[in-house]
Amino acid sequence: xxxxTFAIVDVGAIRKNVAAIKTLLTDDTRLMVxxxxxxxxxxxxxxxxxxxxxxxxxxGVASVEEGVCLRKAGIQEPILxxxxxxxxxxxxxxxxxxxxxxxxxxxxxxxxxxxxPLAVHVKSDTGMGRLGLRNGNDLVRLVQWVSARSDxxxxxxxxxxxxxxxxxxxxxxxxxxxxxxxxxxxxxxxxDPPLIHASNSAGTLRNRNWHxxxxxxxxxxxxxxxxxxxxxxxxxxxxxxxxxxxxxxETLAPGDTVGYGATxxxxxxxxxxxxxxxxxxxxxxxxxxxxxxxxxxxxxxxxGNVCMDQLMVDVTDLANxxxxxxxxxxxxxxxxDWQASKVLPLPEDDQVRWLSATxxxxxxxxxxxxxxxxxxxxxxxxxxxxALASRVPRIYVDSFGENFDRANxxxx
Ligand SMILES: *Cc1c(COP(=O)(O)O)cnc(C)c1O
Numbered sequence: 151x152x153x154x155t156f157a158i159v160d161v162g163a164i165r166k167n168v169a170a171i172k173t174l175l176t177d178d179t180r181l182m183v184x185x186x187x188x189x190x191x192x193x194x195x196x197x198x199x200x201x202x203x204x205x206x207x208x209x210g211v212a213s214v215e216e217g218v219c220l221r222k223a224g225i226q227e228p229i230l231x232x233x234x235x236x237x238x239x240x241x242x243x244x245x246x247x248x249x250x251x252x253x254x255x256x257x258x259x260x261x262x263x264x265x266x267p268l269a270v271h272v273k274s275d276t277g278m279g280r281l282g283l284r285n286g287n288d289l290v291r292l293v294q295w296v297s298a299r300s301d302x303x304x305x306x307x308x309x310x311x312x313x314x315x316x317x318x319x320x321x322x323x324x325x326x327x328x329x330x331x332x333x334x335x336x337x338x339x340x341x342d343p344p345l346i347h348a349s350n351s352a353g354t355l356r357n358r359n360w361h362x363x364x365x366x367x368x369x370x371x372x373x374x375x376x377x378x379x380x381x382x383x384x385x386x387x388x389x390x391x392x393x394x395x396x397x398x399x400e401t402l403a404p405g406d407t408v409g410y411g412a413t414x415x416x417x418x419x420x421x422x423x424x425x426x427x428x429x430x431x432x433x434x435x436x437x438x439x440x441x442x443x444x445x446x447x448x449x450x451x452x453x454g455n456v457c458m459d460q461l462m463v464d465v466t467d468l469a470n471x472x473x474x475x476x477x478x479x480x481x482x483x484x485x486x487d488w489q490a491s492k493v494l495p496l497p498e499d500d501q502v503r504w505l506s507a508t509x510x511x512x513x514x515x516x517x518x519x520x521x522x523x524x525x526x527x528x529x530x531x532x533x534x535x536x537a538l539a540s541r542v543p544r545i546y547v548d549s550f551g552e553n554f555d556r557a558n559x560x561x562x
Contacts, residue, residue: 151501154395154494155427156543158481158509159192161200162550163387167371168204170384171354180364182208182230182347183371186216190372191432191538192390195223196546201371202227210366214239217248230271232366234281237263244268249305253282255295264301271306271345272296276328277321278312286335293341306345306363307336314352314360315376322353326360352376355383374531378521388517390535391481391509392433392542395491396445396473398424399465408462409454413439421466423450425477428459432537433479436527444478444518445471446489480523480534483515502545510549 172181183206184190189197198209198220209229211217217229231243235250241264243250249269272292273282283289289307296304309329313321329348336343346362351370353360369376373388401421408414408422423445429435435456442449443463450463450471465471476488487508493501520531527534 151498151543152494153426154397155425155431156393156505156545157538158391158393158505159196159544159546160387160389160391160549161196161546162548163373163389164192164197164200164371165204165548166550167373167386167389168201168206168367170386171351171365171367171370172205173384174354174358175361175365176358178363179361180207180345180347181205182210182364182366184210184232184366184368185220186210186212186232186368187536188540190368190532191535192372193544193546194220195225196544197371198225198227200548204371206371208364210368211248214243214246214248214250217243218246221246221248228269240264240268244301251281251308252292252296255292257295261299262301267301267303269303269305270296271308272304274307274309274329274332276309276325276332278310278325280310282309286332289332290335290339290341293336294339297341304341304344306347307333307343308347308366311348311350311353311360314350314356315380322360350376352380355380369532372535374520377530378525388481388520390520390538392427392479392538393481393484393488394425394427394443394477394479395488395494396423396471396475396477397426397460399471399473400424407454409438410457411455413455414453414462418466420453420464421468421471422453423463423465423471423475423477425461425463425479426459427479427542428457428461430458431539431542432534433461434527434529434534434537436529437523441523441526444483445475447483450477478518480518480520482509482512482517485509485512485515487512506545506547509545510547513549 183201185194185197188194210232212233230249240250244264251273252270275282275284296302347364349360349365351367354365373386375382402416406416438455442451448468450465453464454462472490474490476484478484485508524531
């Protein structure tokens, strides 16, 4: 790492979160962890491995390509492509041993098109208004078609809840009721679903009656509640933490300005610290003049417009801020060891060793929650996680590991 901006991904937190969620399930309920969008920015493969260690049985992805990556890396658990898949995509999925979501009858498709046979989950739209069949009769016909083919295997039926994280249960209760009716209709037609699933994190954490045969969790596995004020019945630990080392500290005179568009004008002598991180790293331009970072345990407001690769913060009211101090963009506050750090002159291996060891040792630092940052930027934690750019090096640590050492950590 030559630039001084990096993320810590705590795979121990993911493992622990998954294990905690598992305590809410009956023994025969499967636990899918959704690892789409590169594991919500954390790294799909690293997340999958940690999740397996925590008791995950299945994985959810958005595309065939994401599933194929996991297969190529050796993940052997069932993987379901949750999004829509084209016919050639489904053919590739069959070849890779992925299950796909099917929502229409492809009647011109010759039997034998898929080899080995394609695993299929059908989707019922009970109120998300996004994907799936809205009508029970159509779903029955689809399942009959799938079941009649020799090159498809019907594995399950599912729906997706739109408001399970809300304070008002009316919408989710309506969805569950509709879904129940659809399942009854399938059973009446002698189509007993091999697997039924409906719940995201919110549904999983909120009501055991919504678990069916499998739950599908994402955000909670990564250590965040589905919504800021959501009451979570287990302890969740955030896994993603973002840091950047200060590259310059300068004092501006009253009237001096900061950033493109000169949107910040100094009203007093202002100490400005520059960080080598910007919107191209996933720190949104929307945070300009609104968010804050943590430096030496205190809030430093983001001033001026966030640039593509850099941003500026006001450190006037903070004592002793120096070049090389570590700013926390989100996640657990940087270790006290990271002030005026000498990490950048170190060789890569030593950086990783030092950063992961000092991070893991500092267990007690307060957390700048993604929910707090999301509120400032009028978004949700999910979007900030997923936006973390591939150019930001991830350092993988396992702070809950029995014998945490360098072998557990690596950067990519
Ligand atoms: C992403 C996703 C989930 C997981 O949602 P979280 O709110 O992150 O738990 C569940 N089901 C489907 C269909 C999804 O696409």
